[in-house]
Amino acid sequence: MTRTSTLWPALLLTLSAHTAFAQSTPSQAPPKLEKIEEVADDPITVTAKPAPEHKITEKRDNSGQVVEATVKSGPSTYTLKPNRPAGTALPGDAMGGANRGPQWTVMEFDIGKKKKKTTEEDGSTDTTAPPAVK
Template identity: 70%
Template sequence: MKRSSLLWPTLVLTLSAHTALAQSTPSQAPPKLEKIEEVADDGVTISSKQQSENKITERRDNNGNVVEATVKSGPSTYTVKPNHPVGASLPGDMTSGNQRGPMWTVLEFDLGKKKKKTPEEEAAPDANVPPPPTVK
């Protein structure tokens, strides 16, 4: 019984000290403020972003159904094809998928085209051409 009688005064003293700290008022001095330089408003021109050129090319079969659509939006190009059900599955079955993702065109190489020469390359003589014969 003595143990609990010693605990109560310590507990009350701790709680009263805590509430006294929590109720302290802030100082009455105003906060220190920094002066901001006033700058004249320059004419700010806000221009709307030009519409990105989206080019959509659709390829259709003989019945007029879309077989594939190629979309060129800015620097990226992708191809979208419809999702045809496989075998005897119907749309909504477990075996048929709902969506088919786009196929992105990552790299293209022009292997059949000849490389255009710059004016510096045209002016320079070819290394494979023999020098003109000298007359003695």
């Protein structure tokens, strides 16, 4: 019984504080405002980032279907080819297979071209030859 008798005063105190807070009205005076210093507005120029260059080259067969698409986007190059299932299988069938991923071009070597000889490889030290006298 003593336990409930000690809770009643605390409960009444909390309840009276709540009702007193709810009955208070805000003041009618406007809030105090601070003046902000004016600064000169400098013109701001916003320029768009240059769009990366994309070059798409498509190869088509005689019926007009795309056989291969080569995409060059910035420094990277990749080739896309359609997934052609074997036989009469349709895309999405069990025998049709999944999508075909892109083939990234990693390194290209130009084997067919001949190298230009530099002056160091020729063995000649003089780049300008004197005119031939007959």
